Amino acid sequence: MSEHRKLTKLASTILGIAWVLGIIAAVTFPIMVVVMTSGMLDQADDVTVGFFAGFKFFAEAATDTPLLHGHSQIELAMEDTGGAAWVLLIAEIGALIFLYGLWHLRKVFAMLRAGTPFSMEMARHIKMVGVTILVWQVARPLFEYASGALLLSGVDLSIAGLEVYPAFNLSVSGIFVGLAVIILSGVLTEAADLREDQSLTI
Amino acid sequence: MIKVNLDLLLVQRKKTLTELSEEVGITLANLSVLKTGKARAIRFSTLEALCKALDCTPGDLLEVA
Numbered sequence: 001m002s003e004h005r006k007l008t009k010l011a012s013t014i015l016g017i018a019w020v021l022g023i024i025a026a027v028t029f030p031i032m033v034v035v036m037t038s039g040m041l042d043q044a045d046d047v048t049v050g051f052f053a054g055f056k057f058f059a060e061a062a063t064d065t066p067l068l069h070g071h072s073q074i075e076l077a078m079e080d081t082g083g084a085a086w087v088l089l090i091a092e093i094g095a096l097i098f099l100y101g102l103w104h105l106r107k108v109f110a111m112l113r114a115g116t117p118f119s120m121e122m123a124r125h126i127k128m129v130g131v132t133i134l135v136w137q138v139a140r141p142l143f144e145y146a147s148g149a150l151l152l153s154g155v156d157l158s159i160a161g162l163e164v165y166p167a168f169n170l171s172v173s174g175i176f177v178g179l180a181v182i183i184l185s186g187v188l189t190e191a192a193d194l195r196e197d198q199s200l201t202i
Numbered sequence: 203m204i205k206v207n208l209d210l211l212l213v214q215r216k217k218t219l220t221e222l223s224e225e226v227g228i229t230l231a232n233l234s235v236l237k238t239g240k241a242r243a244i245r246f247s248t249l250e251a252l253c254k255a256l257d258c259t260p261g262d263l264l265e266v267a
Binding site for chain 2: 196197200201202
């Protein structure tokens with residue numbers, strides 16, 4: 001078996017595992033939302049939720065110039081599980097977008113393994129992978145901002161010298177990757193057309 | 203649009219597609235593509251082989267529809 005075929009097989013296996021994990025996540029999130037909102041959890045049970053937040057750290061409460069500032073993934077232990085349930089609902093939408101993109105990516109690898117790389121169907125699947133990347137790159141910061149705003153509105157973080165706020169972290173390079181994949185699908189459409197021309201030349 | 207008169211020439215020469223396929227060395231599938239008008243292009247070598255087998259000219263085989 002050639003190196004290329006081995007690599008394709010390995011990638012297909014990894015994507016298969018990611019697909020199963022994605023399905024588990026997509027099924028688990030709504031169940032957790034139901035558990036959280038139905039009062040099945042004890043009041044003493046905390047739910048830890050991670051989200052993207054901006055922060056400013058002031059050496060003295062009176063000063064306006066932050067000593068340290070930036071954005072980071074932080075985790076909050078939520079006593080109010082209602083807020084965490086909303087975050088999980090947002091995560092469910094993310095999981096569904098992920099599964100949609102993964103489904104098309106798995107098709108791409110399945111067609112590679114079947115030895116039909118230059119076809120209109122392949123170009124369509126690659127285009128949908130690019131569109132999903134693009135949608136995800138725009139949706140992810142919005143989801144993180146919404147999650148952060150939801151969580152921070154429900155907790156009291158009044159620590160002297162520290163400001164925490166929901167952060168919007170748009171990845172420009174991620175958007176370019178999505179656009180590049182869509183352009184690649186256009187190139188593949190041309191290749192598929194040439195292939196069809198060749199196969200219909202007698 | 204170019205029309206391929208292969209079916210008409212086959213009837214006139216009393217030949218089947220299978221016989222023609224064996225004679226010119228083109229697969230039955232490719233000849234079928236040519237006969238049904240799905241072909242996008244034809245090589246000069248294919249055209250020459252078909253014309254020899256069917257004893258005709260390219261003008262007999264192809265026409266502008």
